[in-house]
Amino acid sequence: MRPWQLNRKVQGLSSKLEDPAKTETRFDYNCFSEPERKLLDKVQEIVDEYAPGSPPQDVIEKNADLWYKGLEIFGRRAMELFVEIMPASFCCDELEEWYFKIYFYNFLLDWIESVKDLREMPKEELDALIVERRGMGMLDRVFRLKRYPPPAIQKQSGSEEP
């Protein structure tokens, strides 16, 4: 099959897959370990008690350990799934998977650093920045960040710098 034929067939499948009733992507609850499930059930009990609203701040504070641990579990599991599935879905080999991890963990560290800087900013300065960025319409779109060239390293013969 030629590439254009394949593209046409995949496009055909894409239109069939366009389902107006888009469903939310969820974790398979049974994959969590038993202690994790127990903890998440407790958090869910608290959430259900105050549904459809959110639990009040004092309740969250009282159950802070459960609450934050629950969030940590979700964050960690989402990351675990992403790091495992993405390279596999792109059919990456060992080297490509290694590059994926390098780029992913660098993104995470870059972002944590920028959030740390933001959180250290005085409130007035931060508010002014938000107003300015919102006025420029920048909070509703994303763009390519400028990267500095990597430090010169010895190249493999004939290989292109990734």
Add this chain to the structure above:
Amino acid sequence: MKPAQLTKRIDELSEKLKPVPSEGIKIDFHSFTEPEQLVLLKNFELDEKYNGHWTHEAILENKEIILKGNHIFISRITELFLFAMPRAMMLDEVEQKLFAINFWGFLERWLECQKNVRKWTEKDREDFLRDMKITESKNHKGEAGSNGKENNN
């Protein structure tokens, strides 16, 4: 609750959660739409049929269904990650935007890198992997050495 108390309680909980081995996390199959489920079921069926012994012809013959299955996984996994992470880290509006900018930047850079790596010759890839493993094992030895020193002190 004071931060120190909270950290202690979270550490205790972490300790309780630690010993149970995880069998890996999956996406709830029911969260896929019906057409998506059909594509994935077809993929599972093929996987079972070839049972790790995929031939070049079999891949070519089922290329579109394999690619579509991978596409579904990639989009769903990205969606779940982008939904769960900012919430798990309790980000405000600006921090969420920053997260999105950094995330899409990472994805674009990695795809570019992937494109370049795929242009490498087989020999270059093997050489690079070998060098990487040598460096890694040297680093491990270095760490073990420095740990040993620390322990002796």
